[in-house]
Amino acid sequence: MEIINGRKRELSEQPLNASSVSRRNFLRFTGMAGASAALIITGCGKTDNGEGEMGNSGVNLGSSDVGILNYAYALEQLEAAFYTQVALTPYSGISAMEQQYLNEIRDHEIAHREFFKNALGTNAIPGLEVDFTSINFSSRDSVLATAKTFEDLGVSAYNGAGKLLTNPDYLLLAGKIVSVEARHAATIRDLISNGTFADNTVIDANGLDKSRSPMEVLQAAATYIKTKINASNLPTD
Numbered sequence: 741m742e743i744i745n746g747r748k749r750e751l752s753e754q755p756l757n758a759s760s761v762s763r764r765n766f767l768r769f770t771g772m773a774g775a776s777a778a779l780i781i782t783g784c785g786k787t788d789n790g791e792g793e794m795g796n797s798g799v800n801l802g803s804s805d806v807g808i809l810n811y812a813y814a815l816e817q818l819e820a821a822f823y824t825q826v827a828l829t830p831y832s833g834i835s836a837m838e839q840q841y842l843n844e845i846r847d848h849e850i851a852h853r854e855f856f857k858n859a860l861g862t863n864a865i866p867g868l869e870v871d872f873t874s875i876n877f878s879s880r881d882s883v884l885a886t887a888k889t890f891e892d893l894g895v896s897a898y899n900g901a902g903k904l905l906t907n908p909d910y911l912l913l914a915g916k917i918v919s920v921e922a923r924h925a926a927t928i929r930d931l932i933s934n935g936t937f938a939d940n941t942v943i944d945a946n947g948l949d950k951s952r953s954p955m956e957v958l959q960a961a962a963t964y965i966k967t968k969i970n971a972s973n974l975p976t977d
Contacts, residue, residue, distance in 0.1 A: 798968030807974045813856035820849040869966040891925035899951035904975045
């Protein structure tokens with residue numbers, strides 16, 4: 741669900757605008773059409789849902805590859821909801837260029853979200869309820885700082901989850917998505933301060949992007965996700 745002016749709405753009910761990418765077009769865009777469209781997951785049981793704290797209760801992401809894909813789906817829901825709200829309530833003084841960039845990022849995140857939702861099918865977790873009360877959407881500094889947090893977190897999340905996937909097709913897809921997320925991160929960072937697109941807060945001494953485990957990422961994102969998430973069944977190595 742999404743909270744807008746005190747009203748709640750399921751994230752899955754957000755309308756896709758005309759510029760959003762359909763699942764079929766996104767598959768074609770990522771080069772995964774044809775045989776690789778078999779990403780729709782079979783042979784895995786549905787995830788269990790419930791209430792409680794993140795850990796052993798709450799919305800269960802599942803296990804093995806389906807759990808990792810649900811983990812990615814959860815993060816894409818968060819990002820899509822954030823950029824959708826930014827588009828609905830542009831911050832004061834937003835330039836035409838900034839509006840265009842943020843709208844394009846929104847469309848990418850919606851495409852990612854819808855792809856995972858359709859690929860997971862009945863194994864997909866439900867729409868999550870977000871909590872954006874800590875964000876001042878009328879403030880450029882607040883919006884871009886949050887966007888930077890989400891994009892840097894997203895890149896580190898995909899980097900950390902790649903080794904946990906066993907299906908090479910899923911790993912290829914994750915690599916194509918994380919490269920888009922990295923482009924987003926670089927754009928947002930340069931909007932904040934030109935030339936900071938790859939500074940030492942995200943790139944290590946070996947020139948490698950940082951990575952985080954699913955638990956580290958979910959803990960960092962917990963401020964913005966009201967729904968409790970159970971990640972206890974995710975693979976760890």
